[in-house]
Amino acid sequence: MRHTISVLVDNKPGVLARVAGLFSGRGFNIECLAVNETLDPTVSQMTLVTRGDDQLIEQIIKQLNKLIDVIKVIDLENGDYVGREMALIKVTVDDSKRSEVLSIIDIFRGKVVDISPHYYTIEVTGDEDKIRAIIELFKPLGIKEIARTGKVALTRESKDRKA
Amino acid sequence: MKLKGAEIFLECLQREQVQVIFGYPGGSVLDIYNHLYDAKIQHILVRHEQAAVHAADGYARATGRVGVCLVTSGPGATNTVTGIATAYMDSIPLIVFSGQVPTLLIGNDAFQEADIVGITRPCTKHNYLVRDVKELAVVIKEAFYIAHSGRPGPVLVDLPKDVLRESTEFHYPEQLAMRSYRPTYKGNKRQIVRAMEEIQKSRRPVIYAGGGVISANASKELLLFAKKLNIPVTTTLMGLGGFPGSDPLCLGMLGMHGTYWANMAVTHCDLLIAIGARFDDRVTGDLNTFAPAAKIIHMDIDPTSISKNIKVDIPIVGDVREILKDCLALISKEKIKKEGRTEWFAEINQWKTTHKLAYKPGPNIKPQQVIEKIYEITKGDCIIATEVGQNQMWTAQFFTFDRPRTLLTSGGLGTMGYGFPAAIGAQVAYPERTVVDIAGDGSIQMNIQELATAVQYQLPVKIVILNNHCLGMVRQWQELFYDKRYSQSLFHTHPDFVKLAEAYGAVGLRASKPEEVETVIKKGLSTPKTVIMEFIVESEEGVYPIVPAGAPINKMILL
Numbered sequence: 001m002r003h004t005i006s007v008l009v010d011n012k013p014g015v016l017a018r019v020a021g022l023f024s025g026r027g028f029n030i031e032c033l034a035v036n037e038t039l040d041p042t043v044s045q046m047t048l049v050t051r052g053d054d055q056l057i058e059q060i061i062k063q064l065n066k067l068i069d070v071i072k073v074i075d076l077e078n079g080d081y082v083g084r085e086m087a088l089i090k091v092t093v094d095d096s097k098r099s100e101v102l103s104i105i106d107i108f109r110g111k112v113v114d115i116s117p118h119y120y121t122i123e124v125t126g127d128e129d130k131i132r133a134i135i136e137l138f139k140p141l142g143i144k145e146i147a148r149t150g151k152v153a154l155t156r157e158s159k160d161r162k163a
Numbered sequence: 164m165k166l167k168g169a170e171i172f173l174e175c176l177q178r179e180q181v182q183v184i185f186g187y188p189g190g191s192v193l194d195i196y197n198h199l200y201d202a203k204i205q206h207i208l209v210r211h212e213q214a215a216v217h218a219a220d221g222y223a224r225a226t227g228r229v230g231v232c233l234v235t236s237g238p239g240a241t242n243t244v245t246g247i248a249t250a251y252m253d254s255i256p257l258i259v260f261s262g263q264v265p266t267l268l269i270g271n272d273a274f275q276e277a278d279i280v281g282i283t284r285p286c287t288k289h290n291y292l293v294r295d296v297k298e299l300a301v302v303i304k305e306a307f308y309i310a311h312s313g314r315p316g317p318v319l320v321d322l323p324k325d326v327l328r329e330s331t332e333f334h335y336p337e338q339l340a341m342r343s344y345r346p347t348y349k350g351n352k353r354q355i356v357r358a359m360e361e362i363q364k365s366r367r368p369v370i371y372a373g374g375g376v377i378s379a380n381a382s383k384e385l386l387l388f389a390k391k392l393n394i395p396v397t398t399t400l401m402g403l404g405g406f407p408g409s410d411p412l413c414l415g416m417l418g419m420h421g422t423y424w425a426n427m428a429v430t431h432c433d434l435l436i437a438i439g440a441r442f443d444d445r446v447t448g449d450l451n452t453f454a455p456a457a458k459i460i461h462m463d464i465d466p467t468s469i470s471k472n473i474k475v476d477i478p479i480v481g482d483v484r485e486i487l488k489d490c491l492a493l494i495s496k497e498k499i500k501k502e503g504r505t506e507w508f509a510e511i512n513q514w515k516t517t518h519k520l521a522y523k524p525g526p527n528i529k530p531q532q533v534i535e536k537i538y539e540i541t542k543g544d545c546i547i548a549t550e551v552g553q554n555q556m557w558t559a560q561f562f563t564f565d566r567p568r569t570l571l572t573s574g575g576l577g578t579m580g581y582g583f584p585a586a587i588g589a590q591v592a593y594p595e596r597t598v599v600d601i602a603g604d605g606s607i608q609m610n611i612q613e614l615a616t617a618v619q620y621q622l623p624v625k626i627v628i629l630n631n632h633c634l635g636m637v638r639q640w641q642e643l644f645y646d647k648r649y650s651q652s653l654f655h656t657h658p659d660f661v662k663l664a665e666a667y668g669a670v671g672l673r674a675s676k677p678e679e680v681e682t683v684i685k686k687g688l689s690t691p692k693t694v695i696m697e698f699i700v701e702s703e704e705g706v707y708p709i710v711p712a713g714a715p716i717n718k719m720i721l722l
Contacts, residue, residue, distance in 0.1 A: 068289040
């Protein structure tokens with residue numbers, strides 16, 4: 001099963017290497033990863049998506065906790081959370097396709113962030129399914145390039161979640 | 164008071180009550196060595212940096228204190244990697260201080276530059292690159308704390324040359340505030356109660372004790388626990404000495420080269436109480452058939468050890484000494500009675516009598532005979548280091564370890580060349596005790612250069628070479644599992660070990676016939692110098708029982 005795991009770490013050089021090294025060294029896989037500073041500049045937050053059965057996920061969480069620089073590990077799958085990714089998609093356009101492209105963008109609540117005679121660069125955010133869907137729709141029209149972020153996530157403020 | 168980085172370094176070591184550093188100088192650490200010239204800390208100059216780490220490791224295992232090494236940048240640092248990985252696998256508290264090129268040159272492929280923090284990240288408990296002299300004291304304090312607390316392990320601190328030369332106000336922190344590192348020492352009370360209930364219900368329990376018992380200094384508590392509840396104890400290689408080997412409850416070692424009765428008892432138990440052990444593959448063999456009918460209680464300080472290989476029914480995370488103390492308190496409070504378990508012990512005794520640990524005497528010296536003789540003559544009152552391979556397994560089987568911290572052996576990584584420098588470290592800690600390295604003719608040559616160190620510091624380490632003219636364990640596997648194709652495992656030439664000892668200024672003795680064994684051991688042990696005792700032993704001798712890798716542990720190949 002896929003798990004999104006949020007890891008709070010000391011914002012120090014080498015911490016990402018420790019986390020990445022742990023995953024590669026122990027044969028865990030990372031499907032995507034996003035790292036950023038939090039409100040406290042001494043703390044960074046990593047959001048990573050990994051896959052495994054319960055025993056493996058338990059081991060991954062314990063191993064992360066064992067790293068000296070790791071402050072807190074939260075398996076977001078234990079409760080409700082909001083997760084978002086962003087993609088920048090450079091789509092080929094010509095006069096015949098322009099309106100179709102614009103209507104797709106509209107449906108997905110995306111934005112055109114750069115225009116040139118032959119390309120639109122589109123910004124879209126959402127969960128993975130949404131990003132995948134818009135990419136599928138653009139494919140037949142011609143995608144020149146894609147850049148995607150990893151997932152970032154926050155827990156929902158409901159009462160019954162456990163860490 | 165303003166101090167230079169190099170002075171702060173030595174000042175911090177003194178605050179941590181470091182008595183000895185094992186090291187080797189070089190360009191990047193010259194400032195430290197310059198101040199060390201006047202310092203009170205003893206420095207042991209090894210002949211290879213790998214040996215510095217093994218010696219610090221042997222010192223740490225024998226004393227329970229943090230071992231300290233000091234090496235230069237680049238090759239000095241990379242030479243420590245095997246030693247660090249050895250200590251990491253066996254959870255040994257030590258700190259390697261490595262020199263580094265000046266901060267401005269880092270990343271420039273400078274002379275003798277290596278990214279040692281990057282290289283050692285996966286084999287240290289934690290490591291540091293000190294970028295500013297102002298951080299130095301705090302980093303050293305943290306390094307010591309991390310090395311010996313929780314599940315102990317090696318820490319590396321990389322010290323760029325300019326950091327050692329710059330000055331700052333020296334202040335050694337009294338306390339540390341580490342928000343991200345707080346080991347759990349106290350076991351969960353409810354889990355302990357649950358565990359005790361299971362133990363009460365069990366008719367066929369076995370305690371499986373590992374190196375955690377020794378690192379937590381919990382031997383006394385373990386002995387009381389086993390005695391009060393009348394439960395037999397098997398130990399891992401790392402656990403030898405953690406429970407008295409001569410106690411009637413002791414089943415000896417389990418696993419690949421474990422005793423027949425220990426492996427049978429574990430296979431047939433209804434409750435396995437793992438204490439400071441980690442279900443290593445050399446212990447469990449085939450996981451699906453390991454203790455198949457047993458409920459499992461697991462006490463360990465490291466949560467990652469729990470349910471890593473084997474699903475545990477009652478995990479208790481904490482320091483095993485604290486946990487055992489709580490169990491003992493519960494035993495006296497609840498007035499828990501000692502169970503007879505007569506049927507269970509009768510069954511174990513049956514296994515014990517059918518397949519003893521044995522060897523067949525012959526015209527040549529048997530290596531087991533040498534080890535038994537050393538035990539007989541020393542009465543076990545010594546520290547034994549081993550190399551890795553047959554010498555190590557025969558030592559585990561034929562020497563009786565009654566006290567903790569008397570066996571120094573590379574259990575997890577299986578590092579050949581570990582034993583001799585580890586013995587040097589132990590001898591530095593205890594100049595008056597007998598320290599013996601039991602070696603093979605292969606492994607002793609991996610750090611033989613340390614004879615110079617032992618002789619220089621007048622360390623009367625005794626090296627026992629069981630010379631079978633081959634890499635015995637490799638040869639044995641080739642015999643059993645590779646159609647006797649002895650590929651690259653036979654030595655056709657060797658140095659003359661007696662002359663080699665003499666060339667270094669040590670004493671060399673040799674025995675070639677069984678009747679010479681006792682004389683040589685007695686003479687070697689009573690010579691107050693570094694001694695090599697070479698025993699020309701039967702070359703085709705094997706270690707038995709042996710469980711083929713990945714097989715169930717009750718499917719042993721017996722002698």
